[in-house]
Amino acid sequence: MPSSVPLSESHSAEPRAYDARSLMVLEGLEAVRKRPAMYIGSTDTKGLMHCLWEIIDNAVDEALAGFGDAIEVLLGANGAITVTDHARGIPVDTEPRTGLSGVEVVLTKLHAGGKFGSGSYGASGGLHGVGASVVNALSSRLDVEVARNGSRWTMSFRHGTPGSFAGEGPDAAFTPGGGLVKAGRAPKGATGTRIRYWPDHNIFLKDAKLSLPDLYARARQTSFLVPGLRIEVTDARGDAPQVEVFHHEGGISEFCDFLAQDPPLTDVIRLQGHDTFEETVPVLDDRGHMTPTDVTRDLGVDIALRWGTGYDTITKSFVNIIATPSGGTHVQGYDRGLVRAVGRALEGTRLLKSGEEVAKDDVLEGLTTVVTVRLAEPQFEGQTKEVLGTPAVSRIVARVVEAELGKYFSSTRRDDKQQARTVLEKIVAASRTRVQARIHKEAQRRKNALESSTLPAKLKDCRSNDVDRCELFIVEGDSALGTAQRARNAEYQALLPIRGKILNVQKASITDMLKNAECASIIQVVGAGSGRTFDIDASRYGKVIFMADADSDGAHIRTLLATLFFRYMRPMIEQGHVYSAVPPLHRFELTNPKKGQEKYLYTYSDAEYERKRAELTKKGIRFKEPQRYKGLGEMDADQLMETTMDPRRRTLRRLTLDDAEGAEQVFEMLMGSEVAPRKEFIVDGAYRLDQEHIDV
Structure with missing residues (x-):
């Protein structure tokens, strides 16, 4: 593989062991090419970008763990995509269970990586161990170069199969077989990983293209979330290369200011906290058995928020720097803690009149927030990681937000006190506006309805x-x-x-x-x-x-x-x-009910009727013949x-309506114009029907 982008010296020591023994193999690769959407969401532009995110996020996880402070992304004129980091480098020694090198394990085995154990990463975005191997499976060619232990190591793949290419590009002659190859010496102190790949256009749709604005937005977002990380994006697909560099030292406070679109009412408020929780997870023991084990998880909460003069609400949420656009338990906890903190702050004022109350929408009006949490092995809904599902996170985030925001509202500092008062007045005004608008709308609606013929x-x-x-x-x-x-x-x-x-x-x-x-x-x-x-x-x-x-x-x-x-x-x-x-379907009338006993008893199904009849008979309670x-x-x-x-x-x-698409199909089958599916449904159900219960 060419070495046009130099691998620089790592800026961090290596306090935690990270070798092939840190990797854990769970299963193989074949299903990815058959059902790619299961792993990357779709095979259009969104899926193509998701593959790029997987490789970038692996590099960011290294930076998040304190290894390396720069990442380069190159969109080549020949269709290749290259991501280079300056971290520890993928392990090159042999993984004992498979007998393969660490590089081959990471790039060819599903659910394999350094993020299952507790020794390599405290918190990471890639948690399922499928990202790099999925990208490899969906690429017509992937080359990897690792600088580690003073040497450079290279390996190539076609559709996830190791081998060697006779030339440049994915169309070069390919010979299966072979493994990791030592390609020479690395510069002194240099470590890191460079992955170059060509997406397989037999998998992705013809109109699937990389979105440069989305890449810039993701790089900018990541540079905010990992202060000090420098991300350089080079687009060499045109006549002249375009280079964009993203580097922010201010963290999520700076991100919150960047996102806000209205003049501020408050400075950026930082809410930070830390707690632990117990979680039962299956752990692979030495005998290869999955054993339920109670583990203690550390949860770090870091939130930046700012109220402005406008009315729009902007909330961005992240778990280990991975965006969760559909929210999850961390956002639920934030919402709950926010409303509680504001409610308690208002109790100490005379701003609210008797009978008035504040709703969540009133609190969120004009509020810009960045919610981030960091924890090991969070529970996501699917590989696309759009929703966090770890239950305990909600409780801890709510407690942190309520406590820390409560301190802000009760602060005796002159600036904080004045800003807090302004925010509470804005929230109360929003509540009154909402109530008055609703009253007016309801009155007008009722008036129009009653007067309408x-x-x-x-x-x-x-x-x-x-x-x-x-x-x-x-x-x-x-x-x-x-x-x-x-x-x-x-x-x-x-x-x-x-x-x-x-x-x-x-x-x-x-x-x-x-x-x-x-x-x-x-x-x-x-x-x-x-x-x-x-x-x-x-x-x-x-x-x-x-x-x-x-x-x-x-x-x-x-x-x-x-x-x-x-x-x-x-x-x-x-x-x-x-x-x-x-x-109800049936009514029992008791002939001589005892004191405190209902005279009439109702049942709502045949099974409940039989149970109730047997119960009354067993207890010797007399009743008239039940009414149907x-x-x-x-x-x-x-x-x-x-x-x-x-x-x-x-x-x-x-x-x-949990599944709109499924409901659409059911309504079409039951009520649509096509008779055949409905007939099949009725005939199939007829065989399960107890003929004794048919009322003829």
């Missing part, structure tokens, strides 16, 4: 103006409406009857849906529009509850209603405002209120 006459509305408290019951049939009207609490429970089964909107056009009287009535009553123009803040009710018979027709009606909300009012489901009532409800209309108002409508006693099933 579009609301159906059959709607039995409630009296309350509190949207969060109001409930809309969509009731099957006029017969059940009469009973429900006597059973409801008219203060906050509204009723809308529908006649039989509404239109299947999965197969119908939006025009047909709006022409359908029942669908139009539901959309008008909810009051928030439909489709792309749906505004959940305009909804007239905090809960929408489907109340249908506990039979197959009732289930069909609930499915049709769920389809309507999924297609045209999806935010109601996404934010947990749609429910299904659970009426076939519909809501068979209940009187007291029974319906007690079992289905009274919030203190009822059971509701919330409709949730």
Whole structure:
């Protein structure tokens, strides 16, 4: 491999052992090329950039551990990507379990590296040991050069297979076989690793290209997170090379100032803390067995925040310098500690009037924050590491934020005291603005709704103006409406009857849906529009509850209603405002109940009915022949209120949307135009049905 970029002398000593014995092999490489998206997220530009991040992050982990202070990234004119660090260098000695060199283990074995043990890295971004080997598997050629122990070592790979190339570039003749080769002497004191690779264009999409702005943004971000680290990016793909250097000594305080887009109300506030927690993890013992072991983890918390005069909120979160754009337990803990600290600070002032309260959005208004935590072996959701999942982190971060920010708000320093007062006044003003805007919107919405002639006459509305408290019951049939009207609490429970089964909107056009009287009535009553123009803040009710018979027709009606909300009012489901009532199936009437014993007992399934019947018989409690409800209309108002409508006693099933793509497929199968998948589903389910329970 050419040595155009010199490997400089390491700036750190080597206090911790780092050799091939630090590496741990877990499994092999083959599945990566078959399912690359499982490891890098996708095979488009995002996946291509993810491969580059994996190599850069390995170099950054060395700098984070105190080894090396410079990284060079070169985008070559021949399509090669080169990343050079000046750290310790990948181990070149033999790993005892595999008999391979440390370089070959790291670059060819999944879940192999120095980040599984406790001796090589205290905290790192590459935690799964798959990054370098995945990049190798997805490259048409990868060359590695290591400077270590006074020598230079080289090795080459094609699609993850070791071998040698007869010339430059990925198209050169390749001969499989061979291992790590000593290529000569290294300059005195020089250590480090240089990896050059060509992405395999048979794996990545044709339009997948490296994004220079994204690379610059990531390099700049990393230079903030690792103060003193110098990252040089050279783009040699054009006529003249473009060189950008990123080097910041100010750390995340400087990063916070860089991110903020409005004039400051406060200086950058630094919240730092440290704690430990116990975690049970599987550990590979000497016999090769995975044994659950309690280990003590160290957690370092470092947060920089600054309030400004604006209204936008900017939050960047990181775990061991790896960005977590979707947050995780560290951001949850930060939010909780932030709100608690502000709440306690306000308790010592007279800024809040009686009955007023502050919400999280009020606190976050105009706030720019960089949240960083450092710990060994954090639990990420997937190799792309976008969400931190370690549970204990939330508790520790919340405690650190609450304690440290509490000190800031109670500081007696003149500048801090004045800034803290200004921030609290801003937060209280934001709270009052939010409340007044909501009151005005609700009043206007109710006024428009009540004055509008579009609301159906059959709607039995409630009296309350509190949207969060109001409930809309969509009731099957006029017969059940009469009973429900006597059973409801008219203060906050509204009723809308529908006649039989509404239109299947999965197969119908939006025009047909709006022409359908029942669908139009539901959309008008909810009051928030439909489709792309749906505004959940305009909804007239905090809960929408489907109340249908506990039979197959009732289930069909609930499915049709769920389809309507999924297609045209999806935010109601996404934010947990749609429910299904659970009426009972059976009623036991005790003939001689004891003092304090309920006279009527209800069961909600056949299995529960059998258990309750056996229990009463065993205890010698006498009862009349249980009543089987076939519909809501068979209940009187007291029974319906007690079992289905009274919030203190009822059971509701919330409709949730954990997997939007999966839900789309299920709705299409059940309600779409294609008959074959639905027939297959019904036939398959018929074989599992107990014929004795069919009501014919």
